[in-house]
Amino acid sequence: MSLSQVEIQLIAVLVSLCCSILGVFLVLRKIAMISDAISHSILPGIVLGFFITEDLNSPLLILMAALMGMFTVFLVEWIQKTKLVKEDTSIGIVFPALFSIGIIMITRSAGDVHLDTDAVLLGELAFAPFDRFFFNDMNLGPKALWVMGIIFVVIISLLLLFYKELKVSSFDAGLAATLGFSPIIIHYLLMFLSSVTIVGAFDAVGSVLVVGFMIVPAAIAYLLTNDLKQMIIISMISGAISAIAGYWLAHSLDASIAGSMMAVLGVMFLIVYLFSPLEGRFTKKIRHKRKRQEISLLTLLIHLQSHEEKSEKSVNHLQEHINWDELKANRVLKLAVNKNFVDINEGVIHITETGQTFTRLKVKEYLEE
Secondary structure, eight states, X not given: OXXXXXXXXXXXXXXXXXXXXXXXXXXXXXXXXXXXXXXXXXHHHHHHHHHHHOOTTOHHHHHHHHHHHHHHHHHHHHHHHTTSSOHHHXXXXXXXXXXXXXXXHXXXXXXXXXXXXXXXXXXXXXXXXXXXXXXXXXXXXXXXHHHHHHHHHHHHHHHHHSHHHHXXXXXXXXXXXXXXXXXXXXXXXXXXXXXXXXXXXXXXXXXXXXXXXHHHHHHHHHHHOSOHHHHHHHHHHHHHHHHHHHHHHHHHHTOOHHHHHXXXXXXXXXXXXXXXXXXXXXXHHHHHHHHHHHHHHHHHHHHHHHOOOGGGGBTTTHHHXXXXXXXXXXXXXXXXXXXXXXXXXXXEEEEOHXXXXXXXXXXXXXXXX
């Protein structure tokens, strides 16, 4: 494995870690798509920063882009507060307008400047190692690695310092205000961090992958746990795995790195969506099926306990007594026999000690619910 391959993977992992941490709070606050708005609307800020400095490497470009990201959030919230349109509609109004303004500014006033609109959307991680950071003629590695590394340290530091505030304001803004800290300040701090992170990752991975890293790992974590700390950790792990696996998938297929990473993320989300222990679609169906079986078994066992007459316990008359069709009666009876809840002697069903214990525990459980 060459040095450039290692550097590409490190950059991708750092981008995924930064985005996945912030993405958890965006998903919890139900404003995940604001990352899409910011990732597109920062383009005018980058162009304005270049007009001022005439240097694509100037830190002012990051500052101007971050401020444009904050302006995007302000516009979205301002339109939403009018209550004339919903939040998703306001996002759909703001970011195409600002993004198109940026495209027009590039094509009309900076046509000779290397600001490729395709790279804006898709990025190109393969080229990131070629943009090096030099200090006193010393090659210190890819610039994107340093930028994302600094942003990662800042995010982790602020997360540790304001974890309680972020947690409380994400779940209950009213309680946050009662406890003495402003949920609005926390909200705009989160938006500023998101803007800076998106700007930092913008050149290397493009807006599409940034949005993917912001939303999908957090969505995966949201389906796997209800604990915030675990959610952050799972989101970071998911993002890092997709970054590394996506790179090697692209390497083997000779395909787009960003596209391959998003494909891996999509597959990961699909697996979790279907099989998550908490919210998986298949898991829910299996749980629902088991619940129905449990209720049917309990119905049978309670019936057997509450009737002494042999006719009420007769195999031949079971469906009549419990009002089941023949197919369901036979299926439930077979399940009860297999679980040793009942035994059958000369056509009469008898509840076993195991069945009595099961009935007692389940009835108590349902009453407590």
